[in-house]
Amino acid sequence: xxxxxxxxxxxxxxxxxxxxxxxxxxxxxxxxxxxxxxxxxxxxxxxxxxxxxxxxxxxxxxxxxxxxxxxxxxxxxxxxxxxxxxxxxxxxxxxxxxxxxxxxxxxxxxxxxxxxxxxxxxxxxxxxxxxxxxxxxxxxxxxxxxxxxxxxxxxxxxxxxxxxxxxxxxxxxxxxxxxxxxxxxxxxxxxxxxxxxxxxxxxxxx
Amino acid sequence: xxxxxxxxxxxxxxxxxxxxxxxxxxxxxxxxxxxxxxxxxxxxxxxxxxxxxxxxxxxxxxxxxxxxxxxxxxxxxxxxxxxxxxxxxxxxxxxxxxxxxxxxxxxxxxxxxxxxxxxxxxxxxxxxxxxxxxxxxxxxxxxxxxxxxxxxxxxxxxxxxxxxxxxxxxxxxxxxxxxxxxxxxxxxxxxxxxxxxxxxxxxxx
Numbered sequence: 001x002x003x004x005x006x007x008x009x010x011x012x013x014x015x016x017x018x019x020x021x022x023x024x025x026x027x028x029x030x031x032x033x034x035x036x037x038x039x040x041x042x043x044x045x046x047x048x049x050x051x052x053x054x055x056x057x058x059x060x061x062x063x064x065x066x067x068x069x070x071x072x073x074x075x076x077x078x079x080x081x082x083x084x085x086x087x088x089x090x091x092x093x094x095x096x097x098x099x100x101x102x103x104x105x106x107x108x109x110x111x112x113x114x115x116x117x118x119x120x121x122x123x124x125x126x127x128x129x130x131x132x133x134x135x136x137x138x139x140x141x142x143x144x145x146x147x148x149x150x151x152x153x154x155x156x157x158x159x160x161x162x163x164x165x166x167x168x169x170x171x172x173x174x175x176x177x178x179x180x181x182x183x184x185x186x187x188x189x190x191x192x193x194x195x196x197x198x199x200x201x202x203x204x205x206x
Numbered sequence: 207x208x209x210x211x212x213x214x215x216x217x218x219x220x221x222x223x224x225x226x227x228x229x230x231x232x233x234x235x236x237x238x239x240x241x242x243x244x245x246x247x248x249x250x251x252x253x254x255x256x257x258x259x260x261x262x263x264x265x266x267x268x269x270x271x272x273x274x275x276x277x278x279x280x281x282x283x284x285x286x287x288x289x290x291x292x293x294x295x296x297x298x299x300x301x302x303x304x305x306x307x308x309x310x311x312x313x314x315x316x317x318x319x320x321x322x323x324x325x326x327x328x329x330x331x332x333x334x335x336x337x338x339x340x341x342x343x344x345x346x347x348x349x350x351x352x353x354x355x356x357x358x359x360x361x362x363x364x365x366x367x368x369x370x371x372x373x374x375x376x377x378x379x380x381x382x383x384x385x386x387x388x389x390x391x392x393x394x395x396x397x398x399x400x401x402x403x404x405x406x407x408x409x410x411x
Binding site: 045046047049051053059060061062064066068070076078080082083084085086102104105204205 | 269305364
């Protein structure tokens with residue numbers, strides 16, 4: 001019985017990886033953990049300011065999203081309206097987790113907070129531990145974990161281009177980055193396929 | 207000699223503009239002047255520069271655009287830099303155009319900005335001093351007037367601690383919206399033009 005369960009779980013894992021990793025990819029496994037460091041949102045001297053455009057079901061609205069590294073292990077993530085009123089204000093720390101400083105009363109619901117926590121914890125996380133890597137021509141796929149969720153990281157020619165979270169082997173959250181040489185992504189798209197929710201972030205230009 | 211040294215140290219304090227509370231007579235005169243100016247204003251256009259100040263930012267976030275107002279109460283806030291975004295207040299409705307995406311409702315900021323807009327529109331129309339909604343105090347700073355509005359409504363207090371309207375020559379020159387955590391948004395108005403012809407189509411959603 002135990003062998004059957006292990007076989008089933010292994011098959012499940014292989015299938016979930018396969019849906020992200022193209023067939024024919026070469027797998028490289030290590031016994032010792034390797035760390036992947038995201039290049040984005042790493043400079044504490046910078047304010048990462050974006051115009052946010054949100055499509056939620058049949059509605060569209062927007063605001064300004066600000067990400068700031070306030071300590072070596074903590075990011076502050078604040079969304080305001082275009083007029084400057086705060087919509088939400090979080091602190092996300094590698095050690096202390098997710099802290100809500102403020103959120104509009106209408107949004108202060110468990111499912112919304114859970115969604116925002118998943119999205120922005122992944123977006124700002126700088127350090128991922130992995131054991132398995134898949135390579136295919138100029139792409140690499142890393143399998144890692146964050147907040148007990150499996151995360152698939154895609155690199156193209158060495159640059160971070162996507163994070164993916166699957167649930168029940170179906171796409172749950174895709175975060176796409178337009179290629180950027182520095183620590184400030186040129187465009188970011190957070191796409192929740194199952195919820196008809198898309199958040200597009202475009203950097204402010206001076 | 208001792209007196210000269212005292213002057214040297216005290217002079218900067220004397221030269222810095224001091225905020226002085228208006229007397230009851232001064233408040234009456236100020237309100238009358240604002241209402242007279244409002245009665246004579248049928249329309250107003252102004253450039254604005256908005257800066258968002260938050261304690262953790264390296265520098266304020268700046269945006270800018272143009273404000274248009276036409277009596278009795280049509281207002282257009284049009285941001286042009288660094289993004290295209292506009293809000294029209296007209297006929298008790300709010301119309302938003304976010305870089306081409308149109309929406310007639312924005313629950314996040316509409317109540318708050320509706321209050322602010324009523325204040326700004328009210329200062330132009332002469333109907334701003336609503337003591338049912340706000341605790342109001344009046345001050346002078348050099349050649350300008352400063353009016354502080356502290357909300358009475360508990361719901362509004364959760365997202366707004368205080369609004370300050372700065373007046374120069376009896377029209378609003380600056381707005382400062384202060385949040386409960388003391389972060390604030392400042393809007394400066396420049397190049398004001400009063401009573402120019404504004405076509406109604408400007409306020410079409």
